[in-house]
Amino acid sequence: MSSPSSAPLRLGIAGLGTVGIGVVKIVQTHAEMIMRRGGRPIEIVAVSANSRTKERGADISGYAWEDDPVALGRRDDIDVVIELMGGENGAAKALVETALKNGKDVVTANKALLARHGTELARLAESHDRVLRFEAAVAGGIPVIKALTEGLAGNRITRVMGVMNGTCNYILTRMEATGQGYNVLFDEAFKLGYLEADPNLDVGGIDAGHKLSLLSAIAFGTEVDFDNVVLQGIGSISLDDIRLARDMGYSIKLLGVAQMTGRGLEQRMTPCLVPETHPLGQLQGGTNMVVIEGDSVGQIVLRGAGAGEGPTASAVMGDVLDIARGLRLPVFGQPAATLTDAPPAVVSAGAPWYLRMTLLDKPGALAKIATLLGESGISIARMRQYSHDGTDAPVLIVTHKASSDDISFALAKFAETGVVVGDPVALRIEEV
Ligand SMILES: NC(=O)C1=CN([C@@H]2O[C@H](COP(=O)(O)OP(=O)(O)OC[C@H]3O[C@@H](n4cnc5c(N)ncnc54)[C@H](OP(=O)(O)O)[C@@H]3O)[C@@H](O)[C@H]2O)C=CC1
């Protein structure tokens, strides 16, 4: 920690949308409290957004305006650039690079940018003796970066997992609670300010994958490796799956898991079943949860709002206050030059699986499926056939531990049995 200055810390904010305006409101509302806690006044000097005339819900008339956000990175009257525009390239990347090269510290909520360019930007920041902070980029208002880089710094982290996309958790849990369809709930999540500019980043699991790749880098001291996160979105999850999983005692979550194994770094962000009684299974709405396991601390669970104006702005301000106080940590908790290039784990550890399929209701159909699973090396733990009208029978199978390769092999062979109608659904049951 360097000795902090008592001069005002001067901010330039690029992006005045959901998060940017949230930050403006906190700076304006809590000026005195922030000054006491940061040990110096914190002032917004200049801002930038696409439209100068848009109504913003906060008074920004006292701040200088830049049409070009990158100009904020060159201004002599700014100490910290806050990048809240989004996008993995373009103006956001140009601004962060310009600011760091011009001696400014940077705070960003942009997980897409860091998932793609995090290692390179960390090297750039550290080579210019600048800090680059991104608490808001992972799990919104939950201070998970701080937990990993500071409070848990003495632990060898064994696993990080969690629900890290508010939109997906909102849609999945509201589908179950209200029986409403995907499209209605998607619109509700939009109104709550949860969605990315490109909503496919949310529902496709990409946004949560970005976040997981950042947590992995900190937890395991590795370069950010988003390309090797195994990704699957929630688009294929039906109301039937949500209800049937619950009937078997599980909730469906878009769950991220990262762990360093003997086979390399395993990173997955996929829909999984978790026990409905586990805190992960109970998570409702836009709430996020990150579970961290360390060799000394054991398991800890962090829970809170993962998206939206207030929670995300809260995380941004935590970073700003740390800079005001003079706290200067390496971007990923250890110097960027020491981050290792870990090989990705090709095969994930075995797990029980949930298999849902529709079978022709005729003699021997179930036996054919049981035989096929046996031949694929998969053992059945539980099975349930639901009552039905007509000729198609909904069947649910929970397996004992099986590898994803064995499950894929069996699924590929299902069509050959002549008794499976449509595409079966296979979801991993995570051991939490
Ligand atoms: N919303 C959330 O809950 C969370 C968001 N984030 C991240 O925070 C960042 C901002 O998100 P959010 O506030 O929701 O996004 P919004 O879309 O609400 O706001 C984006 C802002 O950036 C401005 N902008 C975009 N491109 C440019 C550009 N090229 N030049 C100048 N201004 C530009 C827009 O201007 P204008 O208003 O004039 O169009 C707008 O003010 C993203 O990286 C997002 O991933 C992280 C955690 C949570």
Ligand SMILES: N[C@@H](CCO)C(=O)O
């Ligand atoms: N779109 C993101 C915002 C928070 O990162 C979400 O729904 O979680």
